[in-house]
Amino acid sequence: xxxxxxxxxxxxxxxxxxxxxxxxxxxxxxxxxxxxxxxxxxxxxxxxxxxxxxxxxxxxxxxxxxxxxxxxxxxxxxxxxxxxxxxxxxxxxxxxxxxxxxxxxxxxxxxxxxxxxxxxxxxxxxxxxxxxxxxxxxxxxxxxxxxxxxxxxxxxxxxxxxxxxxxxxxxxxxxxxxxxxxxxxxxxxxxxxxxxxx
Amino acid sequence: xxxxxxxxxxxxxxxxxxxxxxxxxxxxxxxxxxxxxxxxxxxxxxxxxxxxxxxxxxxxxxxxxxxxxxxxxxxxxxxxxxxxxxxxxxxxxxxxxxxxxxxxxxxxxxxxxxxxxxxxxxxxxxxxxxxxxxxxxxxxxxxxxxxxxxxxxxxxxxxxxxxxxxxxxxxxxxxxxxxxxxxxxxxxxxxxxxxxxx
Numbered sequence: 001x002x003x004x005x006x007x008x009x010x011x012x013x014x015x016x017x018x019x020x021x022x023x024x025x026x027x028x029x030x031x032x033x034x035x036x037x038x039x040x041x042x043x044x045x046x047x048x049x050x051x052x053x054x055x056x057x058x059x060x061x062x063x064x065x066x067x068x069x070x071x072x073x074x075x076x077x078x079x080x081x082x083x084x085x086x087x088x089x090x091x092x093x094x095x096x097x098x099x100x101x102x103x104x105x106x107x108x109x110x111x112x113x114x115x116x117x118x119x120x121x122x123x124x125x126x127x128x129x130x131x132x133x134x135x136x137x138x139x140x141x142x143x144x145x146x147x148x149x150x151x152x153x154x155x156x157x158x159x160x161x162x163x164x165x166x167x168x169x170x171x172x173x174x175x176x177x178x179x180x181x182x183x184x185x186x187x188x189x190x191x192x193x194x195x196x197x198x
Numbered sequence: 199x200x201x202x203x204x205x206x207x208x209x210x211x212x213x214x215x216x217x218x219x220x221x222x223x224x225x226x227x228x229x230x231x232x233x234x235x236x237x238x239x240x241x242x243x244x245x246x247x248x249x250x251x252x253x254x255x256x257x258x259x260x261x262x263x264x265x266x267x268x269x270x271x272x273x274x275x276x277x278x279x280x281x282x283x284x285x286x287x288x289x290x291x292x293x294x295x296x297x298x299x300x301x302x303x304x305x306x307x308x309x310x311x312x313x314x315x316x317x318x319x320x321x322x323x324x325x326x327x328x329x330x331x332x333x334x335x336x337x338x339x340x341x342x343x344x345x346x347x348x349x350x351x352x353x354x355x356x357x358x359x360x361x362x363x364x365x366x367x368x369x370x371x372x373x374x375x376x377x378x379x380x381x382x383x384x385x386x387x388x389x390x391x392x393x394x395x396x
Contacts, residue, residue: 113379171318171376173376177373180372181372189391190388193391
């Protein structure tokens with residue numbers, strides 16, 4: 001069975017960077033935006049449509065859980081199904097790190113190691129946004145805080161809607177790391193320590 | 199400022215063993231049952247009385263939060279105050295690992311590193327009980343499961359009562375480790391990775 005590490009994360013908590021560094025360190029494949037490209041190829045949806053409906057929004061058809069058919073499904077349900085299919089396919093190709101997209105739940109029968117990254121340091125999270133997206137510098141810190149909280153809220157709703165689980169419930173994960181105190185470098189070393197020293 | 203690691207833990211999840219190994223590895227003082235002895239010395243309560251009211255039971259006088267006076271307090275409130283005083287004193291003496299007893303909250307202004315240990319593997323937790331307490335072998339697995347859940351429930355209520363926080367809310371901690379997947383040895387290495395590699 002392949003080694004799979006899934007990383008769920010609060011917005012701008014450093015989860016993506018941790019996932020990338022971890023994959024580089026372990027020589028695992030890294031899947032994040034790549035998933036959107038692959039969903040586009042396989043489903044025929046355009047990338048911006050997938051991005052819109054993958055994590056950022058839920059349009060409700062009826063109460064969907066993974067495993068149902070496509071008919072009468074809302075756009076976000078259709079994107080979720082296509083995305084879940086791609087995630088399952090990628091997980092069979094070799095060892096990998098997958099960021100976000102309910103991958104922890106989708107691959108729950110694949111013995112994946114489930115990590116959650118969070119941070120209570122809003123100042124640090126805002127700074128990370130400013131550093132990564134120059135256009136964000138036009139927004140005030142208050143606007144940034146509102147945006148961060150809003151994205152977290154939507155991710156939480158999305159996760160709950162498609163998995164029936166609470167996004168921030170530690171018992172859904174094997175390791176939860178607070179990057180307000182643990183640095184990115186330490187977080188990578190921390191996850192590696194769980195993969196070694198058996 | 200001293201380096202302090204507090205370990206909160208589900209019953210029989212391996213938290214105590216992780217704390218002891220961690221303290222040995224870092225050459226830090228280790229405080230667990232020692233706290234009960236010290237509270238007994240300082241308060242005049244006998245050890246069994248402290249044990250009874252420290253984590254296992256809450257007898258309610260009125261809604262107590264750390265910082266109030268002793269008058270009209272219930273036995274568990276009195277033990278909690280004495281215990282909190284001892285924990286604060288111990289934290290000033292040098293680097294240390296402290297297990298349980300709301301130490302994460304009591305020392306929240308001391309920049310302590312807060313760890314939570316949990317396990318969803320009930321079979322493993324029951325086995326750990328049987329291994330550690332030979333007398334428990336007279337109990338059936340069903341009885342053991344009931345006891346484990348009951349102790350967790352009381353710890354949770356106790357924590358919530360004295361801190362106003364949810365015991366199993368990851369955002370109260372800096373690192374949460376699931377010992378159903380992460381071994382004791384790995385968990386120690388994982389915490390060490392957070393203390394090194396800055």
